Amino acid sequence: MEEIDTSVGKKRSFFRFWNQPKHAAYLFMAPSIIILLFFMVIPLIGTLGLSFFNINIFFTGTKFVGLDNFIQFFHDQRAINSMWHTVYFTLLETPTQVIVGTVAAAALSRTTLFNRFSRSVFYVPVICSLTTSGIIFSMLLDPNIGWIPYVLHQFGMNTPQFFRDATLAMPSIAVMTVWKNFGVTMTIMLTAIQAISPSLYESAEMDGANKKQQFFHVTIPQIIPSLGFCVMTNLIGSMQVFDQIYVTTAGGPEFKTESAVQYIYSRGFSAPYQLGYASAVATILFVIIAILSVSSNLYMSHKEKQMR
Amino acid sequence: MRHGLMKKLGVVAAIAAAGVSLAACGSSKSSSSSSSNKTTTITFWNGFTSTDGDVLKQIVKDYNKTNKDHVKVKMDIMTWDNFNQKLPTGITAKKAPDFVAMNYGDMASYVANGTMKDMGDFYKQSGVDKSNFETTARNLGVINGKTYFVPMQVQGMYLYWNKKLFKKAGLNPNNPPKTWAELATDAKKISKLGNNTQGFAMPKDGSAIMYNLLQDNGAKLLNGSEKKSALNSAATKKSFDYLQQLIYKDGVGPKNISGAEADNLMLAGSLGLYINGPWLNSGLKKNNIDYGISTLVQAKQGDKKAILDGVGFGIPTSTSDSKTKAIYSFVKYWNTTKIGKKWSLENKCAPYLKSVAANKDIKKDKLVSTMYKQIGYAKPYYPGNKNMSNITTNVINPSIEKVLAGSNTTSVMKSASKQVDSTLSGN
Known part of the structure; x- marks a missing residue:
């Protein structure tokens, strides 16, 4: 009991x-x-x-090598290039996406039938997979069968090679990524913009501020936290770019679009299957992303305080 | 102890890292052996995703229905890219299939890592006639004196030409080029037809074409002991210059095109000349392209040089002996005259079994008999070298891309040679 x-x-x-x-x-x-x-x-x-071992994917011939894999990275031109390509992509994609998303959110912030329809349309690419989007863009931009080169040709322009051109390939991938993802940024910014008190705009209007001035002096300061969030998440996402490159250019032409993640993947999961070295490059990428994320977070927090 | 911990840690990291990218590829294995009806289920992975996959499915279905050894083959077909990504992680995670069909170029690295079984005793099975296999085909699966793979298909690179475009360009549609020089002349004429017509396509990942060209010109990739690069030679430079002149300078074909894209051009009827394996036949027939196929062009008339390649059956070391017996049953079935003939005729593949080659239907088939001619003198390219796959992906293909983009061929050759040396030394 x-x-x-x-x-x-x-x-x-x-x-x-x-x-x-x-x-x-x-x-x-x-x-x-x-x-x-x-x-x-x-x-x-x-x-x-x-990353401290010389190890392949079959786990045979494993040997502790200390920092050798990290040292190898600094002598591996292709690895360093892949980091630069990732940074280049991030510099192209992140600001463009945040700007396009914010501008679209500001333009569509009033709830009208047209704006609601436009928001839905702009969000559609988000629900497509990156692989699907990549295939669509590969076909659209194909110099032989693509619709866009065909139209440009009809206007008497030289047909750009887009994904096959060493200079144009990375910007083309960045544009595709912005098209695919800006709906997310737009939605976050839209929520932030709609949360701004209308009285602030009324006061600004009474002080004689035009729409442009209202956007830069009322809207932007009020959405700094959301802006910071978008910058940071886009930054992290861009530094990890993989799918769209894998589908559209596979890192070419001449490795000019090979990103860090793609290099890690090809080193670790295809011949020569160097899992240890791939892990070392992944660790370096992790540290870079961590530094960038913390710095951007600190900068945005500082900016937020300044605005207040 | 530390090794054990490391292994576990490694497995967790590798599988977790691979998990996301490979999750979409479906379940890796479903193998069972039921004692009640004594049926042994064996799992089989391969990369026959094209129309050849349909023929393979039919053969497996027939085998499952008719075999008296109570064996059921459960097949998972994926792209070769997926296959090469899934298999290593599958082997490490002990989720490998019971047997695979693998490209010969990829085999050596698996063997070097001790992940494949010695299949030498297959030829000792009752009902298997070792002498019925062409020796070159059988030797494709021999690495360091042991048989790790049994032939499933042998192939080479062949010359395809579009007869309609030949006629339009004023060329004789029944007289394809015999040499690389003639190919260049014909390609130039076809490329002048305009309307997006291309004379010849050299894919940026066309290592198979490149290796044939190098061999024809007398260039060697590796030295005799296969420990150093032999690329740095006048013959390599000649080969690189030839391709650069043809594509970059004369513009007879697209500069930066993948194999898949080049295939599409041929299938669309807008490519005059192309070099590819037998798998292109079915698509060309399906698209009603008026085409011809011949043995590979040579450096000079009368030469007989070509690279022999193919796909072989292999068994990962994780497969049990009882399943190995079941696998031998299927492989034996595959290597019968009936199945060999079906595979050759329906997929337009050269036979490697003497009994199939002697069959009157095979002899009657123009395409198959043309391809069989080449199999007679073709030789494997650095067979059993575990670095070949790495050299092809990370050195030769990028070098082709640079050559086609107009880079200085001497520097490309020197840089490629250095990279080959570095790969061979394990750095």
Whole structure:
């Protein structure tokens, strides 16, 4: 009898413990934490561990090499180039997407039938996979069968080679990515813009501010936190660019569009299957992204404080 | 102990990293052996995604229905790219299929890492006639004196020409070029037809064409011991110059085109001359292209040089002995005259079994018999060299791209030679 009472008591105290909001919060977070742990934290630690070994994908001939893989990176021109291509892509894609998304959000912020329709249309590419978008753009821009080169040719223009041209390939991929993703930025900015108190615009109007001045002196300062969020997420996403390059150019022509992630992938998952070296490059990329993310976050926080 | 921990850590990281990209490729394996009906299910991966895949499916279906060894083959067909990405991770994660059909160029690195079984005893099975296999075909699967792969298909690179475009350009549609020089002359004439017509296409990933051209011109990729590059030679320069002149300077074909894109041009009827494997036949027939196929062009008339390539059956070391027996049953079925004939005729592939080659229907088929002629003198290219796949992907293909884009051929050759040396030394 005593034993039953103890068990019921234990159960009650268990539920009471997890019913408290500060404890229940952990339960709600648990699924995300478990997913993060297994798919982010453990692989991250595993990658760091592998980077100190000369190891192939079959785990044969494993040898501890210390920092050799990291040193090799600085002598590997193709690896360094792939980092530069990634930075180049990020510099093209991130600002363009944030600007296009913000401008589109500002233009469509009033709730009219046309604006609602336009928002839906602009969001459609987001739900397409990057692979599908890549294939569509590859066909559209193909110099032999593509519609866009055909139209340009009809206007008497030279047919650009787009994905096959060493200079045009990366900008073409960046444009495709902006087209594909700006709907997300637009939606975030739209929410931020719609949350701005109309009284601020009324005051600005009474002070004689025109639309352009209202945008730069009322809208922008008010959406700095969302802007910061978009810049940071786009930055991280751009530094990890892979799918669209894999589908459209596969890193060519002449490795001019090979991104860091693609290089890591080709080193680790195709001949010569150098998993250790690929892990070292992945670790370096991780550090670069971390530095960029923290810096951009600090800069945006500083800017936010300044605006207030 | 540390090695064990490292291995586990590595498996977790590799699988997690590969997981996202490979998740879309479907389940890796479903193999079971049911004791109640004594059926052994064996899983089989390969990359026959084209119309040849349909023929393969039919053969597997017939085998599953008719074999008396109680074996069921469960096949997973994927692109060769996917195959080469999934198999290494599958082997490491112990999720490899029971057997595979693999391109000969990729085999050596698997063997070097001890992931493939010795299949030498296959030829000792009752009902298997070792002497019925062409020796060159059988030797494709021999690495360091051991048989790791049994032939499934042999192939080479052949010359395709569009007869309609030949006629339009004033060329004899029944007289294809015999030498690389004649090919250049004919290609130039066809490219002048305009309307987006191309004379000849050299894909930027066309290493198979490049290796044939190098061999024809007397250039060598590796030295005798295969420990150093032999690329730095006048013959290599001559080969690079030839391609650059043809594509970059004379503009007889697109400058930056992949193999798949070049295939599409041929299939669309807007390419005059092309060099490719037998798999192009079915698409050309389907698209009603009036075309011809002949043995590969040579450096000079009368030469007989070509590279022999193919696909072979292999068994990962993780496969149990009982399943190996079941796999041998299927491989034996595959290497019968009936199946060999079906595969050759329906896919337009050269036979490698003497009994198939002697068959009257095979002899009657113009395309197949033309291709078989080449198999007679073709030789494998650095067979069993574990670095070939790496050299092809990371040195030769990028070099082709540079040559076609107009880079200085001497510097491309020197740089490629250095890279080959670096690959061979393991850096």
